[in-house]
Amino acid sequence: xxxxxxxxxxxxxxxxxxxxxxxxxxxxxxxxxxxxxxxxxxxxxxxxxxxxxxxxxxxxxxxxxxxxxxxxxxxxxxxxxxxxxxxxxxxxxxxxxxxxxxxxxxxxxxxxxxxxxxxxxxxxxxxxxxxxxxxxxxxxxxxxxxxxxxxxxxxxxxxxxxxxxxxxxxxxxxxxxxxxxxxxxxxxxxxxxxxxxxxxxxxxxxxxxxxxxxxxxxxxxxxxxxxxxxxxxxxxxxxxxxxxxxxxxxxxxxxxxxxxxxxxxxxxxxxxxxxxxxxxxxxxxxxxxxxxxxxxxxxxxxxxxxxxxxxxxxxxxxxxxxxxxxxxxxxxxxxxxxxxxxxxxxxxxxxxxxxxxxxxxxxxxxxxxxxxxxxxxxxxxxxxxxxxxxxxxxxxxxxxxxxxxxxxxxxxxxxxxxxxxxxxxxxxxxxxxxxxxxxxxxxxxxxxxxxxxxxxxxxxxxxx
Amino acid sequence: xxxxxxxxxxxxxxxxxxxxxxxxxxxxxxxxxxxxxxxxxxxxxxxxxxxxxxxxxxxxxxxxxxxxxxxxxxxxxxxxxxxxxxxxxxxxxxxxxxxxxxxxxxxxxxxxxxxxxxxxxxxxxxxxxxxxxxxxxxxxxxxxxxxxxxxxxxxxxxxxxx
Numbered sequence: 001x002x003x004x005x006x007x008x009x010x011x012x013x014x015x016x017x018x019x020x021x022x023x024x025x026x027x028x029x030x031x032x033x034x035x036x037x038x039x040x041x042x043x044x045x046x047x048x049x050x051x052x053x054x055x056x057x058x059x060x061x062x063x064x065x066x067x068x069x070x071x072x073x074x075x076x077x078x079x080x081x082x083x084x085x086x087x088x089x090x091x092x093x094x095x096x097x098x099x100x101x102x103x104x105x106x107x108x109x110x111x112x113x114x115x116x117x118x119x120x121x122x123x124x125x126x127x128x129x130x131x132x133x134x135x136x137x138x139x140x141x142x143x144x145x146x147x148x149x150x151x152x153x154x155x156x157x158x159x160x161x162x163x164x165x166x167x168x169x170x171x172x173x174x175x176x177x178x179x180x181x182x183x184x185x186x187x188x189x190x191x192x193x194x195x196x197x198x199x200x201x202x203x204x205x206x207x208x209x210x211x212x213x214x215x216x217x218x219x220x221x222x223x224x225x226x227x228x229x230x231x232x233x234x235x236x237x238x239x240x241x242x243x244x245x246x247x248x249x250x251x252x253x254x255x256x257x258x259x260x261x262x263x264x265x266x267x268x269x270x271x272x273x274x275x276x277x278x279x280x281x282x283x284x285x286x287x288x289x290x291x292x293x294x295x296x297x298x299x300x301x302x303x304x305x306x307x308x309x310x311x312x313x314x315x316x317x318x319x320x321x322x323x324x325x326x327x328x329x330x331x332x333x334x335x336x337x338x339x340x341x342x343x344x345x346x347x348x349x350x351x352x353x354x355x356x357x358x359x360x361x362x363x364x365x366x367x368x369x370x371x372x373x374x375x376x377x378x379x380x381x382x383x384x385x386x387x388x389x390x391x392x393x394x395x396x397x398x399x400x401x402x403x404x405x406x407x408x409x410x411x412x413x414x415x416x417x418x419x420x421x422x423x424x425x426x427x428x429x430x431x432x433x434x435x436x437x438x439x440x441x442x443x444x445x446x447x448x449x450x451x452x453x454x455x456x457x458x459x460x461x462x463x464x
Numbered sequence: 465x466x467x468x469x470x471x472x473x474x475x476x477x478x479x480x481x482x483x484x485x486x487x488x489x490x491x492x493x494x495x496x497x498x499x500x501x502x503x504x505x506x507x508x509x510x511x512x513x514x515x516x517x518x519x520x521x522x523x524x525x526x527x528x529x530x531x532x533x534x535x536x537x538x539x540x541x542x543x544x545x546x547x548x549x550x551x552x553x554x555x556x557x558x559x560x561x562x563x564x565x566x567x568x569x570x571x572x573x574x575x576x577x578x579x580x581x582x583x584x585x586x587x588x589x590x591x592x593x594x595x596x597x598x599x600x601x602x603x604x605x606x607x608x609x610x611x612x613x614x615x616x617x618x619x620x621x622x623x624x625x626x
Contacts, residue, residue: 156524371495
């Protein structure tokens with residue numbers, strides 16, 4: 001197949017996944033503007049379809065082009081029929097701007113335009129650099145190509161590293177491209193800029209729904225979009241950015257769904273958090289911690305209007321089915337081996353305290369490295385100071401839960417590294433190869449919370 | 465308080481944000497977008513897997529992967545050094561990405577006597593050895609294979625013609 005024909009086929013595949021996701025999002029968020037559904041459409045369609053194919057393969061169906069197409073047709077038609085049957089919709093609350101200054105509006109437009117340029121560039125860079133990162137080649141693509149070759153998820157046992165202890169969302173997505181055109185471009189790399197766009201535009205839409213002024217939200221979008229490590233992951237081919245997309249958006253919809261008592265948003269949150277478990281091995285720990293902290297903080301601010309079954313059932317089903325399958329293979333994972341090693345060392349009284357110092361020093365160095373996190377650290381600190389009036393249960397019912405999840409998941413990531421110091425490769429290797437990407441969801445959540453706190457502050461001051 | 469006075473803090477924050485975004489964009493383009501674009505442009509004529517190999521491990525490595533894929537047939541079996549001997553060429557998961565659908569295996573040990581026994585045992589007509597460093601032991605490999613060198617460091621031992 002020629003590269004041009006492959007590009008057309010790949011784009012058609014992405015449109016198919018996005019279309020399915022859009023119908024699903026409309027079905028669950030029918031009282032929200034369609035733009036919000038569009039933002040969620042790719043990650044939602046991709047994650048739910050790969051999960052359905054995983055379950056089908058689990059019960060004996062092959063992972064072939066025809067089987068995948070059949071599942072896509074049935075799932076898309078089902079979502080479409082559901083939408084037609086429930087045609088009545090509420091247009092939702094229109095998003096209005098709190099700032100109408102002409103010069104600020106121009107800055108806002110510049111922010112949106114700059115973000116769009118970065119997204120466009122990422123499409124060329126992601127295909128251009130192909131699978132140029134270790135995990136992208138040795139885990140995700142090798143598994144995806146192996147699954148396409150053998151037509152079964154069991155191929156993940158012997159193709160790529162870590163057997164079947166790593167979730168198969170990204171490998172199955174890559175396998176679609178291998179099935180349709182051998183992934184010659186590689187078109188599978190286009191999924192990463194789409195996750196990137198969903199993540200940052202999802203944060204932007206959240207700010208706008210929370211009445212953060214347009215120019216401020218647009219510049220927040222550009223600031224997030226241009227963080228070097230975030231942008232690198234838009235073109236690298238690792239699963240950390242997709243996981244961050246699911247986890248961050250899942251938390252945003254949980255908070256918003258609880259504050260507005262919206263069942264649709266809570267359902268969407270549950271699905272997104274379930275898909276985070278289905279994307280990276282540490283997803284289960286981060287999701288469980290996020291759910292726990294969200295419940296605690298929403299109760300603290302007196303706004304825990306959670307419909308437990310609607311919110312948590314999708315997490316249990318999407319994540320639980322994967323975990324039930326993967327429990328037979330976790331013995332081969334790095335993390336399982338490390339936990340055993342930690343336990344043995346603790347029993348001997350070896351707590352490895354020097355590792356804590358190394359982790360602290362490395363984290364601070366990385367936090368202020370402009371080539372890694374850009375200006376995220378000073379920006380987050382400055383915005384938290386500016387919006388400190390909103391860091392109270394009464395004034396910041398949305399800010400506090402997000403801040404708490406960002407801080408707690410960030411702390412959990414540091415604990416991962418402390419545990420990693422007990423076995424396997426040296427700690428500096430672990431830190432240099434993974435700290436920035438593992439911290440992606442936490443830092444983005446902290447940024448979302450502080451942008452919200454500071455962005456909404458002027459509006460509060462303007463109130464009579 | 466007038467509208468413009470009330471807007472002042474917001475205006476200051478927005479302008480501050482714009483400045484921060486511009487500074488961050490400068491660093492992003494300097495450290496990522498421009499160097500990556502140049503590297504991608506320099507490798508634009510290569511296939512996807514060759515670009516992966518060249519950008520991650522250099523042009524020699526990319527050439528060696530192309531050479532190996534030409535020498536070892538798709539239904540062939542390729543024996544790699546152990547990861548302890550060569551962390552890149554010995555990593556089965558990584559090499560599978562470049563050499564799929566070929567079957568890739570390691571010898572169970574890099575201890576000289578056991579490795580030699582393993583190489584002697586894998587003498588089948590569909591079995592190849594990836595030569596890197598001290599792997600495979602030449603004395604054992606040359607009993608049934610012929611070395612096809614790629615460069616001074618790397619090559620492939622292919623079954624000798626009968």
